Amino acid sequence: MTRPRLGVAILTMGNRPTELRDLLDSVAKQDTQPTRIVVVGNGTPLPPYDETVTTVELDENLGVTGGRNAALQRLNEFGDVDVVIDLDDDGLLIDHDVFARVQDLFADDPKLGIISFRIADETGHTQRRHVPRLRTDDPMRRGPVTTFLGGGHALSTRMLQQTGGWPDRFFFTHEETDLAWRALDADWTILYAPELLLQHPRTSPARHAVYYRMTARNRVWLARRHLPAPLIPLYLGTWSLLTFARTRTIGGLKAWIEGFIEGIGTPCGERRPIRWSTVWRMTRLGRPPIL
Known part of the structure; x- marks a missing residue:
């Protein structure tokens, strides 16, 4: 099948400029480059970036859901993205083939709607809350799941056209589950792919x-x-x-x-x-x- 065109969406509140720059550098080092990169300033102005980055500045913080929907809207306006990759602004792509692997997975399975990345800190530890299944003893266990991780994931735009986007009024927490349940009910698959790593500082919600x-x-x-x-x-x-x-x-x-x-x-x-x-x-x- 045709390899899907990738779009990257990143939200920021302007309080992690160094981490965001490092993340964008790790995106630039990917073997496969995205068609579009959109950075959303969630209630904050944004610094200038190079011509590969499109910026969206929101007048107020609309939360994770509103900010991600703003990114989706901008990507939809371009009309040249098949898969949207959402990344936390303090995350980091360590491997150079993450985007290529995402393309392969979506090209191989037309009913794949969502890919959940593995999130681990700089020591390689994955927190219990970052394993999208009840059995959390092995964060490297791959397979279909019922939800996904907000910090790093990929969404089929065909799926989003059918299910709709993020639940705006949620602001943050459980927005991934809301979208996941809609995707499953529309017969899409959610895959936890631990080989796709997003390094992320250990935090508590x-x-x-x-x-x-x-x-x-x-x-x-x-x-x-x-x-x-x-x-x-x-x-x-x-x-x-x-x-x-x-x-x-x-x-x-x-x-x-x-x-x-x-x-x-x-x-x-x-x-x-x-x-x-x-x-x-x-x-x-x-x-x-x-x-």
Whole structure:
């Protein structure tokens, strides 16, 4: 099959200029060069780049979802990209053949919708939360999964035309799962390909002040948007128990409860429950949509 044309999308809030420059340098060193590179300033002005980079400056921070949708819109306007590669602005491509491998994988499988990269720190360690399956003992285990990693992944534009883009109102947290569930329900495949490495500093999502509130709110929205009605209480009940068991601070727990209430009482977007056949497919892949 024809090798797909690649577009790279990078979001930045302007607070990692050195890391972003290093990332762009690692993109430039790829054996296969992307057709387009778009850098989105999420509520921040951007410095000048060379002619290979297109910039989009947003007047306000629209979050991960709004920023990525702005990048998708710009890439769609060019009309010459078949696969979009999203990279965190503090990530780094270590190998020079990552983009070539992405092209090969999409060319070989017309139903491949999403590729999830492996994320590891500079020591080679992959955090538990960066393994997109329940069994996290082996981050090198390759195969189909039910979600993907936001820091480094590749999306088929054909899939996006069918499923739609990122859920704008989520801002950040669980936006990958929302898109993944839509992709699976439309019969696309999500592949975790650990041979595709994005080096990324070891971090905790709780470093963001609004993490607990948005995690709870968006999980409720996710369930309301996509789960068959009988599964909603099972999904939210399971995650409520896990949260109460794992959260170590009163402030974090309070913010989580506030977010949960917000998720119940505010609009979540159009409800399109996934099919029961998709639920069964996810279960066979090792992660039923109650976990």
